[in-house]
Amino acid sequence: MATEQTALLTLFGATGDLASRKLYPALFNLYKKGEIKEHFALIGTGRREWDDDKFRSVVSDSVKGAAENDQQVSDFASHFYYKAHDVTNPEHYKVLKGLADQLDAKYGLKGNRIFYISLAPRFFSLVANNLKQQDVFSDNGFNRLIIEKPFGHDFKSAQELNDSLSSAFDEDQVFRIDHYLGKEMVQNIAALRFGNPMIESVWNNKFIDNVQVTLAENMGVGERAGYYDTSGALRDMVQNHIMQILSLLAMDEPNKYKDTEIRAQKVKALQSLHIYDEEEVAKNFVRGQYGAKGAQKDYRHEDNVPEDSNTETFVAGKLEFQNNRWAGVPFYVRTGKLLADKFARIDVVFKKPALDDFARANGTDPQLVPSVITIKIEPDSGFEMQLNKKHVGQGYTTDSFKFTHDLTDAEMKEVPLPYERLINDAMKGDHTNFASWAEVGQAWKFVDQIEKLWNSTKADFPNYTPGTMGPKAAEELLTRSGRNWAFRAED
16 A cells, blocks of 8 residues: 655756656656655746746646546646746745745645755755755755766765765755666665575675676767766766666675665675776776767767767776675676667676586587576566576487566556656655765766776777677677676677
8 A cells, every 4th residue: 555655845957858758757656656645745946937837737748648537637737836946046945935835834744845956966066055045944844855966077076066965964865866776677686685595695706707787778879969978978877877786786685674774785895896096997997989870970970079079988897896705706887879779687697617517428518508697677677597407308418598587567567667766765765775975985986097097098989880789899808708798789
């Protein structure tokens, strides 16, 4: 049974694309399920001179495709209010304070307030500190802050941002959104590990040869080129999404499955991550930039991209956790634009037996393949396990087979949208699926070393063809140690 949450949500950036595509549909799903209902309201702010009716029309258009009827949409949209807002003007925050107090009384919101900043990062601390200085906070409920990525562009800027936010909000009031942490199969990492003793007992360097994380996209930068060229694949994907996934894969089991314990173990894992020097970066990380193919332009000729851009659209790398559980186990990651397909997956590759007795008995080359557990994040969601078996017939030759469990269509319909899940968690005050500052800071310390080398050297771009899985050097990253990517384009 759903438990109705009581809160006022003030959204800075209510006229933006993210709000229409992700946030309003997520809130509508919560409304349909009864997670929010009568004791909920939203104040939308933006530079546009809209009124409540215009705002409600935009909200209605964004959710009507998922509605049971028009009345449901109308009832939902009636909880939305709009104020044109200049984030640099302190007086405008006083107007928000007045409206917040009115809505608190109208909807019985108990003083519970969530401030969601969906603006450019340069406005994060400005908005947060004005909220406090202009007394927009409630005195008798909770005050929480939700912010989008990117959280800084390096460790120094991230720390400055965090220090600035901490003058208005305590760490336990801050919820840093990483939508990958809202994905069903990312949240299944813990259930697979800690819910199955036979899995967790072999989740270490005695049995695992390597771990692979692939987040692949089959589209180019499109309309995001202006932003993307200031970020690149390393900061856009590795520093946040991939690092969060790695921390869930590498962490030790928490004493209790609660947010404070889980985050402590994630931080502990990230603190054991070996930070490379320049020579190690050059050896263990590969960058790429896509070229042209047919009608597809190369990256440097996309709109709003400089013709001499050194920005990477692909990253592959090897990471090493220096602790008792993972010493000697490489963690390989890769992500990029215009790759062979759009998918996200984790492949945990186990060690083969030291001796292939079946091959020795038959006088043949080794036949056994590594056992592999695959967590399919998207577009398919589920698990896959590759094992060895005896080949049907005479003798003892072997081949491999796969156990597969995919979520059914009925189950997929029940899967919450990532933003739906995360907004609901923030309303409940549950930090489990949000990145703490300690996690973000450690991730930046690792990524900064790579950026430092890449920013000081020019790459030979473009170096991969659209529709492939990146530069040849990404394959060589594994093959030089006798390994291969579990997923290859020819598969």
